[in-house]
């Protein structure tokens with residue numbers, strides 16, 4: 001049997017706190033069931049009704065056309081403009097003065113833009129883009145720090161029908177160039193620089209290098225932020241503040257077909273070139289609008305903070321499009337979470353009275369490592385809901401988040417989704433779902449998730465297998481840019497009629513889904529397929545361990561053996577005794593089978609820039625071979641060298 005065994009047992013359950021439930025948008029199991037059933041049994045009625053809550057320029061004729069599967073068309077024939085959905089409906093109404101973006105710069109400067117102001121800024125920016133010849137059907141790359149202009153640039157593109165391709169500001173010139181070329185972008189929007197860890201991080205020089213010799217890029221728009229000296233091309237470069245000062249604050253939104261391209265967003269697979277994930281207009285905005293509303297139980301007076309960078313899909317759907325479509329107030333922060341001190345995030349929560357806080361497990365584990373004293377300095381009393389995304393969250397980190405940040409009062413939504421899915425797919429609903437640490441719980445509306453075996457047959461309770469989605473959903477990717485075959489191969493070939501997400505999962509006896517990580521990360525020890533996530537969780541549950549990454553290395557006897565890379569609490573000197581202690585700890589928590597054959601201590605783990613552990617690299621180190629393949633997404637290269645030095 002090729003199933004993934006599940007070995008982690010978690011019995012703690014947390015029902016929605018009654019005070020939370022009393023005011024929640026959705027507060028009973030019956031109400032949830034009613035909505036979920038309708039979304040599955042009568043999807044056209046369900047999605048049609050939700051979609052009609054948005055201001056369409058022309059109504060759609062048909063909810064879904066799946067006749068050309070796996071290429072979906074949603075809200076067929078409808079026309080709308082996403083920037084009008086996010087701005088005009090609020091700016092011309094009761095929300096004109098309501099803060100849309102509350103921004104905090106790393107040096108401590110801050111700015112608030114009301115919906116009325118954001119609308120004007122976006123229109124001006126859109127007119128600046130137009131003046132340089134950008135028009136519907138073009139594509140522009142956005143390479144920006146976390147400043148309001150990043151969101152303004154995205155919305156300005158959407159307003160005039162230019163598709164954006166946001167490239168995370170930490171990527172190298174080479175990575176940026178590849179993405180500009182692949183997407184055939186004709187302009188780049190960037191900033192001079194930004195503030196990061198107390199110094200200036202220059203961006204413009206990377207852009208200069210990236211577009212060198214690329215004649216197709218006719219304009220580089222530069223936002224002034226850090227005022228660092230930069231080189232300037234008189235013919236190609238445009239200062240945004242100068243051009244905006246002369247631009248009209250009126251700009252009619254371009255009527256976009258529901259299936260017109262809204263954006264490309266590149267994501268790296270474990271092999272090969274990065275994939276340009278294609279998202280279109282109508283379905284994407286409906287999916288991000290609905291999920292933001294229900295998953296975060298959004299209310300008019302919420303101050304919502306998602307800590308992701310706009311360079312990731314989480315920043316697209318849950319900083320910009322989803323919250324603004326709902327008229328929410330979002331917080332945006334420019335800098336590092338521990339600058340000037342490890343309590344910076346909590347200081348911002350108190351300063352701006354944040355009510356909803358959405359972050360990633362990797363950040364939570366860093367907060368744990370920095371010490372409980374930091375959050376303890378702040379009241380955090382305004383928080384009412386917490387969220388996590390990006391990786392399976394170890395139960396230990398979940399509990400810490402629940403106690404130290406949520407003060408045992410805030411529900412935690414562990415949300416599973418992907419760049420490809422566009423919006424949240426598996427998640428608790430905070431007023432309804434009883435949560436359990438480490439489980440993303442149940443599918444969101446319209447999501448038909450299943451766990452299947454190699455042959456595509458649905459598995460029973462607690463049998464680990466492949467996570468699939470059995471029907472199309474509005475915010476699904478429409479393809480991989482320029483590579484139809486790769487789209488089919490990657491997502492629709494393992495199981496012909498089901499979307500294969502690449503993740504392993506199991507469904508427990510209560511129907512809750514547990515994500516077991518990427519299937520490429522599964523380890524096979526003596527014929528037992530173990531999820532790296534579960535062994536890591538067992539390690540992290542030891543009091544001295546902060547973070548752990550587990551990989552398999554070839555073993556003559558057992559096929560693969562478990563090799564664990566472990567970081568310990570600050571100030572602790574790990575030794576052989578601790579190694580033994582950890583091995584026994586895992587054996588006790590999960591069983592002898594999962595006892596690591598080898599433990600290596602390290603002060604850092606190699607991560608992608610969005611915080612995911614790069615197990616592929618660790619596998620090479622564990623096996624003692626030179627790393628091959630793409631390391632362009634690795635955050636800190638020196639980590640690799642240091643891990644090698646620790647070999648015995």
Ligand code: WTA
Nearest residue numbers: 389390391392414415416417418419515518
């Ligand atoms: C993983 C981020 C467990 C998963 C929105 C998925 C998660 C990949 C969770 C997508 C979660 C994301 N629990 N695993 N709550 N959320 N993942 O494209 O492996 O950056 O396939 O999208 O992250 O990562 P991406």
